[in-house]
Amino acid sequence: MAVLSHCPVLPATSQSWNKIIKKQVLEGSQKKALLTFLHMQEIGHFADNFSYPILLKATAALSLERVGSALHGQIIKTGFFNHSFVQTALLNLYSNFGCREESCRVFQQISVKDIVAWNSMLDAYAAVGEMENAMTIFHSIPCKDLLSYNIMVSGYAKIGDKILAENIFDKIHQKDIISWNSMILACCNAGDMEKARNFFDQMPSRNVITWNTMLTGYLGSNCLGRVIALFEEMQEENYDPDHLTITIVLSACANLGLLEKGEEMHIFALEKGLTSSPHVTTSLIEMYAKCGKIPSSLEVFYKSQIKDIYCWNAMISGLALHGLAFSAFKLFDAMKRKDLRPDDITFVGLLSACSHSGLIHEGLELFSSMEKKYAINPKLEHYGCIVDLLGRAGLLDHALQLIESMPIVPAKSILGALLGACVNYRNTEIGEKVVKLLLKSGESLSDGEHMMVANLYASCKQLEEANKWLKMMNDSGVSKTAGCSIIQVNGEMHRFVAGDKKKKLFNANAI
Known part of the structure; x- marks a missing residue:
């Protein structure tokens, strides 16, 4: 068998099989671990209370809900349900799938609940924003630990409730970096970037998640100049960015039209070995397209070894932005030949291309094919493209x-x-x-x-x-609203506002 090709002799005991399965899961080979489990059963060995938690973890990582249910049934039949590690693993599995009813059912059947079980149930509610239920569980925990508090702060952060998040945050005696990051996220999601920055400045230590949270907050609040400024601050403090950092900064460059800074980021990403990420590729394509350099977008696209649907969509949308409808359709045909199924964003790009190029017949035909051929229900964006297409052509009645x-x-x-x-x-x-x-x-x-x-x-x-x-x-x-222009001079950004007779220069942080 391929998954055990490295083993000259098959394991003789369940314990030996468990070691192999655990090693495969720890190495990130969850699918291989499940195949090993199947082979283990075929030759007469059976899972035990040590096997099932590992298998459930692998199933959760692969989002295989039906496999998880099958394992649950097998656990009950083989009599291993009463083992605490197995129960907690089941609880985490259903929490991961967002199945709150199943999570509750498993939780209620646990006779002796340890802190791991309590936190797993707490996370099941907090992860989906059911904070009233989470608070009920939180108050019921007999002996809370740091993770209990962090789950609550994180849960309130997800729904953007900075007040309740801070109430919990203030009760934590020894905060860790997760506590601080979650509190910053709560402020960012609430749109209070000033308060987020205050927490950011107070932190005893930071990691790349801290910086990315702040950068994402500034981007979401349209404080694009602050994204650039914070990234430069990150470099000055010698923090290593990851692919998400580059993606956020490139997005700010694209929306500000900062080609020079965008090209600088491209070189930086190449030096750091981050261009292999499809997320960075997509952001580079968008940045060059929005800054008017469609040949550079195409160069990035065709040189990329790994292209997901987002890369293809970004390139189609970039061509559409420049009125290159036929090139967009050629790329669409190439995408289908690669057996990549288009999604709703693909059609937004194509319909936009039709609108910018006045291709009425092609646009209406494409719009009609969305539901019939691809089973994609048109959304507001698609209707908007068709209305724009008809409006530009003067077909106002239609x-x-x-x-x-x-x-x-x-x-x-x-x-x-x-x-x-x-x-x-x-x-x-x-x-x-x-x-x-x-x-x-x-x-x-x-x-x-x-x-x-x-x-x-x-x-x-x-x-x-x-x-x-x-x-x-x-x-x-x-x-x-007064119009404004943003320009980059010697690496610094300046904003000019219409009607300002003094032509005052604005700092990047004000943009």
């Missing part, structure tokens, strides 16, 4: 009909795209219908939407109506 027939409530961005098309084609009839749909949503109109309605009437020389909308905008306290 676009409105599509919006009115949508099985989901149209997003304001979709209605805004059609309203913009109405301005371009000076069509007040459809435009007024779109405005009614916008007002029907119950949300107040943004500055951009007010301006589009005013421009619609102004373009049709209905100045009185245009002035009425401008007055409504002023009376409601909505002000037009």
